[in-house]
Amino acid sequence: MDFSTQLNAFIAQTDQALDKYLPPATTRPARLHEAMRYSLQAGGKRLRPVLVLSAAQLFTGKKHDPLTAAVAIECVHTYSLIHDDLPCMDNDDLRRGRPTAHKQFDEATALLAGDALLTYAFDLLARHYPAEPGFALMRELADAAGSQRLIGGQMEDLLAEKKADATAGELEFIHLNKTAAMIEAALVMGGLTAQANEIELAGLRQFGRELGLTFQIVDDILDATADSATLGKTAGKDAKAGKTTFVKLHGLEGARLHAHEHTAAALAALTKLPGDTAFLRQLVEIMLVRKH
Amino acid sequence: MDFSTQLNAFIAQTDQALDKYLPPATTRPARLHEAMRYSLQAGGKRLRPVLVLSAAQLFTGKKHDPLTAAVAIECVHTYSLIHDDLPCMDNDDLRRGRPTAHKQFDEATALLAGDALLTYAFDLLARHYPAEPGFALMRELADAAGSQRLIGGQMEDLLAEKKADATAGELEFIHLNKTAAMIEAALVMGGLTAQANEIELAGLRQFGRELGLTFQIVDDILDATADSATLGKTAGKDAKAGKTTFVKLHGLEGARLHAHEHTAAALAALTKLPGDTAFLRQLVEIMLVRKH
Numbered sequence: 001m002d003f004s005t006q007l008n009a010f011i012a013q014t015d016q017a018l019d020k021y022l023p024p025a026t027t028r029p030a031r032l033h034e035a036m037r038y039s040l041q042a043g044g045k046r047l048r049p050v051l052v053l054s055a056a057q058l059f060t061g062k063k064h065d066p067l068t069a070a071v072a073i074e075c076v077h078t079y080s081l082i083h084d085d086l087p088c089m090d091n092d093d094l095r096r097g098r099p100t101a102h103k104q105f106d107e108a109t110a111l112l113a114g115d116a117l118l119t120y121a122f123d124l125l126a127r128h129y130p131a132e133p134g135f136a137l138m139r140e141l142a143d144a145a146g147s148q149r150l151i152g153g154q155m156e157d158l159l160a161e162k163k164a165d166a167t168a169g170e171l172e173f174i175h176l177n178k179t180a181a182m183i184e185a186a187l188v189m190g191g192l193t194a195q196a197n198e199i200e201l202a203g204l205r206q207f208g209r210e211l212g213l214t215f216q217i218v219d220d221i222l223d224a225t226a227d228s229a230t231l232g233k234t235a236g237k238d239a240k241a242g243k244t245t246f247v248k249l250h251g252l253e254g255a256r257l258h259a260h261e262h263t264a265a266a267l268a269a270l271t272k273l274p275g276d277t278a279f280l281r282q283l284v285e286i287m288l289v290r291k292h
Numbered sequence: 293m294d295f296s297t298q299l300n301a302f303i304a305q306t307d308q309a310l311d312k313y314l315p316p317a318t319t320r321p322a323r324l325h326e327a328m329r330y331s332l333q334a335g336g337k338r339l340r341p342v343l344v345l346s347a348a349q350l351f352t353g354k355k356h357d358p359l360t361a362a363v364a365i366e367c368v369h370t371y372s373l374i375h376d377d378l379p380c381m382d383n384d385d386l387r388r389g390r391p392t393a394h395k396q397f398d399e400a401t402a403l404l405a406g407d408a409l410l411t412y413a414f415d416l417l418a419r420h421y422p423a424e425p426g427f428a429l430m431r432e433l434a435d436a437a438g439s440q441r442l443i444g445g446q447m448e449d450l451l452a453e454k455k456a457d458a459t460a461g462e463l464e465f466i467h468l469n470k471t472a473a474m475i476e477a478a479l480v481m482g483g484l485t486a487q488a489n490e491i492e493l494a495g496l497r498q499f500g501r502e503l504g505l506t507f508q509i510v511d512d513i514l515d516a517t518a519d520s521a522t523l524g525k526t527a528g529k530d531a532k533a534g535k536t537t538f539v540k541l542h543g544l545e546g547a548r549l550h551a552h553e554h555t556a557a558a559l560a561a562l563t564k565l566p567g568d569t570a571f572l573r574q575l576v577e578i579m580l581v582r583k584h
Contacts, residue, residue, distance in 0.1 A: 023439065028465070032439055032447040083407060088399035107380035111403070112447050115375060115410065116439035122414050123438050126431035135427040139418035146415050147315065147324055147408035155321040155404050173320070 003282040007050065014049040015041075017067040018074065021124060035105045035113035036120070040078050042096050047215075048073045048186040054283070055190025055204055058275035066193040068128040069137055072121040073186050076145050079117035080182075082110050084154065118145070133192045140192065144185030153178025166244035175246075180212025187211075203272035210266035211284050217259040218290060220246040230291055263288045295574040299342065306341040307333075309359040310366065313416060327397045327405035328412070332370050334388050339507075340365045340478040346575070347482025347496055350567035358485040360420040361429055364413040365478050368437050371413075372474075374406035376446065410437070425484045432484065436477030445470025458536035467538075472504025479503075495564035502558035503576050509551040510582060512538040522584055555580045 001009070018040055027033045049070035056066035085092040085100040086107060093103050102110035125137045144150060157174045160166040187204040196204065223238045224247040238245045247255045266284045270277045293301070310332055319325045341362035348358035377384040377392040378399060385395050394402035417429045436442060449466045452458040479496040488496065515530045516539040530537045539547045558576045562569045 027440065029444050029447040029451065031451065032444060036439065079407075083403060086403065088403060108450055109447070111375060111378065111380060112443050112450075115371075115407075116443045118407065118410060119434055119438045119443065122430060123434035126427065126434050131423045131427040135418065135423040135430075138414060138427070138430050142411055142415035142418050146411045147328065148319065151404050151408045151411065152321050152324060155324040155401070158400055158404075159321065159323065 003279060003286075006054075006279055007283075010050045010053045011046045013053065013067060014046045014070055014074065017071050021068065021071045021128075022120075031105065031109055032112055032116060035101055035109050036117055038104060039082050039101045039113060040074065040117070042078075042098055044096060046074065048077050048182055050283075051183060051186035051208070051211075052190040052193075054279050055187045055196075056194045057190075057279070058273055058277065059191070059194035059196055059200075060275070061195065063194045064129055064133060066190050068124055069189045069193050070186075072124045072137075072141065073182065073189060075117040075121040075124070076141065076150075077182060079114040079121075080145075080150060080154070082114040082117070086110060089154075089158065129193075133195070136192050137189055140185050140188050144181045149177045149181035153181065161241065161243055164242045164244060168249055171244060171246060171249060175213055175216040176209070179216040180209050183212035183215065184208030200273060203269055207266050207269035207273070207280065207284075210262045210269060211287065214259055214262040214266060214284060214287050217246050217255055217262065218287060221252065221255050221259065222290075222292065223247075224252065226291060259288055295571060295578075298346075298571055299575075302342045302345045303338045305345065305359060306338045306362055306366065309363050313360065313363045313420075314412075323397065323401055324404055324408060327393055327401050328409055330396060331374050331393045331405060332366065332409070334370075334390055336388060338366065340369050340474055342575075343475060343478035343500070343503075344482040344485075346571050347479045347488075348486045349482075349571070350565055350569065351483070351486035351488055351492075352567070353487065355486045356421055356425060358482050360416055361481045361485050362478075364416045364429075364433065365474065365481060367409040367413040367416070368433065368442075369474060371406040371409035372437075372442060372446070374402050374409070378402060381446075381450065421485075425487070428484050429481055432477050432480050436473040441469045441473035445473065453533065453535055456534045456536060460541055463536060463538060463541060467505055467508040468501070471508040472501050475504035475507065476500030492565060495561055499558050499561035499565070499572065499576075502554045502561060503579065506551050506554040506558060506576060506579055509538050509547055509554065510580060513544065513547050513551065514582075514584065515539075516544065518583060551580055 022037055022040060023033050025034045025037050052066050052070040052073060056063060081095065082101045084090050085095060086102055092100050094100060100110070101113055121141060122138055125134050125141065129137060153174050153176070156170060157178055160170055160174060184205050187208040188201055191201050191204045220238065223236065223245065239248070246258065250258060263284055267281060270280055314329055314332060315325050317326045317329050344358050344362040344365060348355060373387065374393045376382055377387060378394055384392050386392060393405055397405070413433060414430055417426050417433065421429060438444070445466050445468070448462060449470055452462055452466060476497050479500040480493055483493050483496045512530065515528065515537065531540070538550065542550060555576055559573060562572055
């Protein structure tokens with residue numbers, strides 16, 4: 001199966017599972033469940049679920065269905081976007097061309113829908129897996145989404161926006177935690193559903209870290225270089241906001257060099273993994289040259 | 293040990309454990325961890341941790357330390373208060389005589405501190421317990437805090453505030469989920485740390501449900517009858533806001549009758565439990581006659 005066919009198959013499986021595993025929109029309170037579904041079904045790249053599924057696919061032998069883990073991590077990602085869009089955070093009216101949750105519903109409903117999606121991720125893992133691998137999946141997710149990783153990265157990002165002189169160390173903390181943490185967790189969770197051993201899990205984590213850093217640096221490069229039409233969102237937003245970005249700190253060429261280095265490190269991490277890693281190799285290569 | 297001595301001992305153990313198990317306020321990002329600690333250390337009745345500890349104490353035999361579960365459930369309770377106090381929800385400036393988190397810090401920090409406390413509850417359970425009873429503890433907490441229980445109750449409460457004609461059924465949904473769910477979970481989690489069997493867990497759940505309903509009805513009665521000085525918060529707030537309360541629906545005498553019935557049902561549930569249930573019996577009796 002070629003890369004695009006495989007990618008689209010993973011996305012289609014994820015979308016079906018999201019619809020299947022989320023409580024119906026009529027579940028009481030209906031407004032809350034409608035808002036949860038509205039935000040989850042906004043589409044998007046489904047990068048984290050795709051990583052769960054592609055990591056699980058590397059392994060042969062006894063496996064648990066990775067789809068529930070894929071849905072759980074997308075619930076956490078979506079909660080973080082809903083809260084990030086709120087007026088007290090980034091105050092965004094649109095996401096992927098549709099009104100954000102607090103615009104479509106209201107702030108309170110968006111806040112609670114985010115809270116509910118975070119909680120539901122743990123609920124799903126607890127209900128669909130036995131204690132092994134369920135407990136390890138929940139531990140991985142709680143750590144990656146926690147105050148020293150995802151939420152910590154969001155907090156530092158917010159603090160950094162208020163000052164134009166964030167340091168390279170501060171920016172690295174943000175990239176590693178706001179972006180790479182959940183990408184790492186997706187790969188590790190995929191491995192956990194397939195009973196990967198400690199060495200394999202470490203390889204997945206290393207690959208995820210480098211993929212996450214590549215992803216974020218390329219994001220900064222695109223914000224500085226692409227036009228809004230190609231990007232599908234407002235370009236130049238970071239520079240306009242006076243925000244410290246990777247490009248501002250290291251220059252365009254420096255940023256490109258770093259992106260290539262992290263890609264190379266990601267590819268090196270792949271060599272430690274079993275199975276057919278072609279899909280993950282192509283994913284990181286496409287990540288590097290993407291235009292939007 | 294008499295009731296007050298035991299109660300104060302449970303509260304002191306909880307307060308010490310909260311300090312010990314939360315990341316230090318200097319942990320990066322410091323502002324986030326300061327806000328988490330600020331809200332957790334605001335004091336309060338510590339009802340849910342006390343219930344975890346008192347449920348665990350009923351059982352003899354091999355036990356896991358219930359204190360981590362007590363801290364975890366207080367983290368979830370505190371997150372729900374932080375988010376409930378936000379401007380888009382109840383918009384409260386004060387809680388227990390101190391500025392609410394978004395007043396002391398800012399809205400974004402309060403939002404993220406709430407998110408972080410919810411996530412940390414799962415992290416704590418995953419790190420401090422083995423898979424048995426850790427997985428069951430996480431499942432119980434995720435269910436009680438979820439979109440059909442705690443968050444669902446908050447959502448319906450919010451919707452009910454906008455209409456003066458909420459029905460008895462709507463009010464029951466709110467009480468059962470916004471209040472009773474976490475009280476039930478506290479008792480069940482205490483039992484789980486002490487390897488209670490299914491029948492014992494069902495007894496704890498039943499006791500928690502009736503205790504939670506008693507607690508909430510007495511809250512409504514006090515709001516309607518006590519003066520602000522005795523109550524320690526603004527009395528008559530619900531009536532002034534035109535909110536449907538138990539007293540409004542059933543009258544004062546009707547509400548008192550219901551509170552007595554739920555107390556009797558709680559005491560009946562206690563008879564199914566092993567060990568010395570004197571503390572829990574006194575707790576529900578004091579709950580019924582409390583003045584604040």
